[in-house]
Amino acid sequence: MANPKDQAIKKLTELVKRFDEQYASYKNSTYNETQTRRDFIDPFFKSLGWDVDNEQGYAESYREVIHEDRLKISGVSKAPDYSFRLVGGKKLFFVEAKKPSVLVKEEIPPAYQIRRYGWSAKLPISIITDFEEFSLYDCTVKPNPNDKASTARIKYLNFRDYAKEFDFFWETFGKENVLKGSFDKFVKSDTHKKGTATVDKEFLQSLDEWRTYLATSIAINNKKLDEDEINFVVQQIIDRLIFLRIAEDRNVEPFGNLKQTLAGDHYKNLFNLFKQADDKYNSGLFDFKKDKISEHLTIDNKVLKNIITDMYYPSPFAFDAMPVEIMGTAYEQFLGKVIRITPAHHAKIEEKPEVRKAGGVYYTPQYIVDYIVKNTVGKHIEGKKPDEISKLKIVDPACGSGSFLIGAYQFLLDFHKNYYTDNGKKAKTSKGNLLTPEGNLTTSEKKRILLNNIFGVDIDANAVEVTKLSLLLKCMEGETEASISNQMKMFHERVLPTLDENIKCGNSLIDVDFYSGELDFGEDRKVKPFNWKKEFREIFKNGGFDAVIGNPPYVRQELLGDPKKYFEKHYKVYHGMADLYSYFIEKGIELLNKDGLFGIIVANKWMRANYGENLRRWIKSKNILEIIDFGELPVFSGATTYPCILIVRSGQNSSEFNIVNVKTLSFDTLDNYVLENKINIRIDSLDDNGWNLVSTSEQNLINKIKSKGIPLNSYLNQKIFRGILTGYNEAFIIENTIKNKLLKEDKNNIEVIKPFIIGRDIKRYKYPETTKYIIFTKRGIEIEKYPSIKNYLLQFKKQLMPKPKDFKGTNWEGRKAGTYKWYEIQDSTEYYKEFEKPKIAWGNLCKLSPFTIIKDPLYINAPAAFFVSDDFYLLGLLNSNLLWYYLKKIAAERQGGFIEAKPMYVSLLPIKVIRSDNSIENNFQIETINLVHQLLELNKKYSETNLHSNKLQIDNKIKYIENKINEIVYQLYGLTKEEIEFIENNKENQK
Numbered sequence: 001m002a003n004p005k006d007q008a009i010k011k012l013t014e015l016v017k018r019f020d021e022q023y024a025s026y027k028n029s030t031y032n033e034t035q036t037r038r039d040f041i042d043p044f045f046k047s048l049g050w051d052v053d054n055e056q057g058y059a060e061s062y063r064e065v066i067h068e069d070r071l072k073i074s075g076v077s078k079a080p081d082y083s084f085r086l087v088g089g090k091k092l093f094f095v096e097a098k099k100p101s102v103l104v105k106e107e108i109p110p111a112y113q114i115r116r117y118g119w120s121a122k123l124p125i126s127i128i129t130d131f132e133e134f135s136l137y138d139c140t141v142k143p144n145p146n147d148k149a150s151t152a153r154i155k156y157l158n159f160r161d162y163a164k165e166f167d168f169f170w171e172t173f174g175k176e177n178v179l180k181g182s183f184d185k186f187v188k189s190d191t192h193k194k195g196t197a198t199v200d201k202e203f204l205q206s207l208d209e210w211r212t213y214l215a216t217s218i219a220i221n222n223k224k225l226d227e228d229e230i231n232f233v234v235q236q237i238i239d240r241l242i243f244l245r246i247a248e249d250r251n252v253e254p255f256g257n258l259k260q261t262l263a264g265d266h267y268k269n270l271f272n273l274f275k276q277a278d279d280k281y282n283s284g285l286f287d288f289k290k291d292k293i294s295e296h297l298t299i300d301n302k303v304l305k306n307i308i309t310d311m312y313y314p315s316p317f318a319f320d321a322m323p324v325e326i327m328g329t330a331y332e333q334f335l336g337k338v339i340r341i342t343p344a345h346h347a348k349i350e351e352k353p354e355v356r357k358a359g360g361v362y363y364t365p366q367y368i369v370d371y372i373v374k375n376t377v378g379k380h381i382e383g384k385k386p387d388e389i390s391k392l393k394i395v396d397p398a399c400g401s402g403s404f405l406i407g408a409y410q411f412l413l414d415f416h417k418n419y420y421t422d423n424g425k426k427a428k429t430s431k432g433n434l435l436t437p438e439g440n441l442t443t444s445e446k447k448r449i450l451l452n453n454i455f456g457v458d459i460d461a462n463a464v465e466v467t468k469l470s471l472l473l474k475c476m477e478g479e480t481e482a483s484i485s486n487q488m489k490m491f492h493e494r495v496l497p498t499l500d501e502n503i504k505c506g507n508s509l510i511d512v513d514f515y516s517g518e519l520d521f522g523e524d525r526k527v528k529p530f531n532w533k534k535e536f537r538e539i540f541k542n543g544g545f546d547a548v549i550g551n552p553p554y555v556r557q558e559l560l561g562d563p564k565k566y567f568e569k570h571y572k573v574y575h576g577m578a579d580l581y582s583y584f585i586e587k588g589i590e591l592l593n594k595d596g597l598f599g600i601i602v603a604n605k606w607m608r609a610n611y612g613e614n615l616r617r618w619i620k621s622k623n624i625l626e627i628i629d630f631g632e633l634p635v636f637s638g639a640t641t642y643p644c645i646l647i648v649r650s651g652q653n654s655s656e657f658n659i660v661n662v663k664t665l666s667f668d669t670l671d672n673y674v675l676e677n678k679i680n681i682r683i684d685s686l687d688d689n690g691w692n693l694v695s696t697s698e699q700n701l702i703n704k705i706k707s708k709g710i711p712l713n714s715y716l717n718q719k720i721f722r723g724i725l726t727g728y729n730e731a732f733i734i735e736n737t738i739k740n741k742l743l744k745e746d747k748n749n750i751e752v753i754k755p756f757i758i759g760r761d762i763k764r765y766k767y768p769e770t771t772k773y774i775i776f777t778k779r780g781i782e783i784e785k786y787p788s789i790k791n792y793l794l795q796f797k798k799q800l801m802p803k804p805k806d807f808k809g810t811n812w813e814g815r816k817a818g819t820y821k822w823y824e825i826q827d828s829t830e831y832y833k834e835f836e837k838p839k840i841a842w843g844n845l846c847k848l849s850p851f852t853i854i855k856d857p858l859y860i861n862a863p864a865a866f867f868v869s870d871d872f873y874l875l876g877l878l879n880s881n882l883l884w885y886y887l888k889k890i891a892a893e894r895q896g897g898f899i900e901a902k903p904m905y906v907s908l909l910p911i912k913v914i915r916s917d918n919s920i921e922n923n924f925q926i927e928t929i930n931l932v933h934q935l936l937e938l939n940k941k942y943s944e945t946n947l948h949s950n951k952l953q954i955d956n957k958i959k960y961i962e963n964k965i966n967e968i969v970y971q972l973y974g975l976t977k978e979e980i981e982f983i984e985n986n987k988e989n990q991k
Helices: 004-021 023-027 033-047 108-120 166-173 175-179 182-190 199-221 227-249 266-281 301-310 324-334 353-358 366-374 377-381 403-419 443-453 461-476 481-491 512-516 521-527 537-541 563-570 581-590 610-619 670-677 696-707 712-716 736-745 747-751 787-794 832-836 872-878 881-890 919-944 948-972 977-985
Strands: 065-067 082-085 091-097 125-129 133-138 153-158 337-341 347-351 394-396 454-458 503-505 545-550 592-603 622-629 643-652 656-661 679-682 733-735 753-757 772-775 839-842 852-854 865-868 892-894 898-900
Touching: 004 023, 004 033, 004 166, 033 082, 033 091, 091 108, 108 125, 108 133, 166 175, 166 182, 175 182, 199 227, 199 301, 199 324, 199 337, 199 347, 227 266, 227 337, 227 461, 266 301, 324 403, 324 461, 366 377, 366 403, 366 592, 366 643, 366 670, 377 403, 377 545, 377 592, 394 403, 403 443, 403 454, 403 461, 403 545, 443 454, 443 461, 454 461, 461 503, 545 581, 581 592, 581 610, 581 643, 610 622, 622 670, 656 670, 679 696, 696 881, 696 977, 733 736, 736 747, 736 753, 736 772, 736 787, 747 753, 772 787, 839 872, 852 872, 872 919, 872 948, 881 948, 881 977, 919 948
Parallel strands: 091 125, 394 454, 394 545, 454 503, 545 592, 622 656
Antiparallel strands: 065 082, 082 091, 125 133, 133 153, 337 347, 592 643, 622 643, 656 679, 733 772, 753 772, 839 852, 839 865, 892 898
């Protein structure tokens, strides 16, 4: 049998020869696009293995290659000619076909159009070809209608180049190679090189601009409305516009309907269109019994014209190509902002305080959503029939823009579509009428699944509306004007369901017993108490939800306010320093029925932080199935959050569960990575003081190390101190020249000016050298005794002033609120005399054991830490590979391979106590002390040596001595050869 690649080369050569022989006739303008597709483009992609004509007989929704109808509006094609997809519907790339008389290399409109569709669909590449020419575009680069045709073009070929470039075609676009991952490798290497704005970020920018225009116009023309009402109605109008604009591009609404409103009184026309939409769609989005504000608004024509015009070509957004999930990415950010109205009635968009404090809003990556849905919802529907699945109840208790609910809904839609078909070819069940002729689920079936299975709650009313919008748009995917018209005629029902009973507004964590407290209406409105059993009465009659999924908000404890008192009274996991997600874990698990599954992504700090102890103890009594810890990996783009996935089943705890410590985000699927890297852990091996997610054998090693010593804080029998927090280092930390100037002005200043070192300058086994000093104006200082110090600090007074205690804004320049005077350091340090003593100190973030001894009086800044000691034996232990390994297992990881060596972790390091009656141990101790002395002197000598060859010799000796110390420590702790090799070879510890 002939090799498929050889057959493909032969076929392509024949196509090229035929085109060349009749070149003049094909270049004639009478030879049209349809003929080009049939004669050349279809055979070209068939030669690469694609089932272009659907010879396998799949339903339309299962085809490998989708042929779009060539509907043109105002001369502009509404969709590319081909969409190439993997089995399951994942789009790979678009192809736009042209007739050979078109100059593919030079003409701008075709290039812009294909890039616009590829960019809107968030596809990495797309193609224009008339067979004579082949242009491949990077669709990660934002398109502009004024771009040249060459902009973002990755590759251009003439048909006479095809034979010699065949390997490129075969390896990149050959179907079998695509299935093996060649396409993914190509797009990773040839795209994303310019760091351009993605479609979701650009869409967010447009949303913000539209919101600002609308809010300003409404505030000026409707002065009776308050900020909350303006926020509400602006959100409603934008959602309605987007819904109807998408409906137009999907051929559900007549194209240009919104533009038709831009005559006369624009808003009056627009509102009439909204009313018609209510009659047609029955969506809560157009419910004017609930929305009493919209009908009576006055909005400037110019504002509406700008917004609506922005939604049409040449806008870069192709709404029919933009998946709901991508819009959700933008909307998630949109919901983190709020409209503020200035006294001049202008709108200002601000981040909500809780979002600003959290560092922004971060949308959950789709692969995380898919994994959690598959391992909760997916487990429930295995082996079940649609009738059984109709009883399944899924909820996201902090649904935001609806990403998890969209993921769950899509999962259910795919399951039902597959169930009603035989590998996508024909219906094999009596319920075949639940599929359209194209093989998609009917509208009524999609509505039934949505209403039966999908539920959500969010404290933000706008988030609730966005979730509804996203779900309704997902429900409407695949519909056409004809299918909707047919439904309304045949079934006498409006198109979409009302989701008011499915998606609700309220505080998932606080029940209505909150009202028993003494809070005014404004606080009640902010807290929004919510009674789960009343709001979802039927679900709780049957025991609760089958699946609870989501990504709860990251809200730090200091922003929780009065509700903390409620949490303390009602939650077993309460801790005064706990973040909000701790309570979502307890609440979410409690919402489950007896067979329920809980799956969320949250920060991983609860596994190690002090505030997580109650949560760790509580959740150990539950049936944990899996924890996937991403450590320091950047799961959320642009965020320094360190997340984990937690999967729990209802019922009492099992004796063990699976863990995965994810080391890379470069995997084909998270499912495969988990399958290949999961290990089993016994739940009784977990210490309530902090969890180490390691295998049983590694946990045994950790326990062995722990058993050989006593915690450092017990060994010291004293406190570990943190460095000084000035609140504004720019004022208090000075260089040598400033110090000399101040001493020259007044010798008494020596009482206040202290030698100082920054934590990052503390290096292991190095006596610190510093030219910095701190103006140590401690609390209660009589500043008038030091007039030149006071005069020096006066230049920073604005920045040094303490903020008011009740300050909540952003425009105050001063330091943290407190009772200190402006010239005093912010810290209320009472242990300052300890800085004068010999001490072992270290910086906060480190990639290697960071400890050293400081013999001289020297002050240190926070978050560096120290304890009073000149114990050289102890320093040797702390800097050993063994205790570094232990510290990495208990300390919090940070981005870039760092760990956070906080005192709370360092204090737990097990220190081997030397028995006075054990001569071997005594000898080891003496030898360690001598070796540490040598290291300190060698490092000093290294810094003083200029000759490179001499530095190399010193460095070699340093390494030799450190290895000698490591050997001693391994013997002191009684490790076996295999255990030593494990620590030495553990890659995550070799920095």
